[in-house]
Amino acid sequence: EAGVAQSPRYKIIEKRQSVAFWCNPISGHATLYWYQQILGQGPKLLIQFQNNGVVDDSQLPKDRFSAERLKGVDSTLKIQPAKLEDSAVYLCASSPGELYETQYFGPGTRLLVL
């Protein structure tokens, strides 16, 4: 079974530029998550989708971050404009969509903002 796919794996941009990340969850998984992991910290949930609807985006900085999951499968996370403090690993995870389910993580996108 293929795992969660993410691209790109690495991205370097300058502050105030825009960047987008892509995620393809495990086939059949209804729930998709985007996390931000700053070096030395645990992942922090940015947004959670159930199919193509948003369940929780309370920690998403909506003035600069946006995410969508069209058709309830792939998802993109965008940052516009980027700040230095956005330098982090952006992890995508998916789960079947049932209660108390295990989340499976992709390899992440490592973002460096200069």
Add this chain to the structure above:
Amino acid sequence: GQNIDQPTEMTATEGAIVQINCTYQTSGFNGLFWYQQHAGEAPTFLSYNVLDGLEEKGRFSSFLSRSKGYSYLLLKELQMKDSASYLCAVLGGATNKLIFGTGTLLAVQP
């Protein structure tokens, strides 16, 4: 509020046993997860506890006490490849959000 505490770093010897503790305070509780994360890689699932007691899976075991807000991950017969960060995460809140601790960086020495 929600808070998860675990030690920042631990060191252990190859072949030994190590216990990584995690205490938590969360609004709502639907289970506790342990994930392993090697440097530069994604977290991988190790264990899930929702009821009190010990869950054993090979060299790894995880314990939960809901009344004490406490869990531990026990690693036996340590191998060099066990050197990684171990993340404690609690599933809770109105939207069943997974809240992670900062992780415990385990170094296994020869």
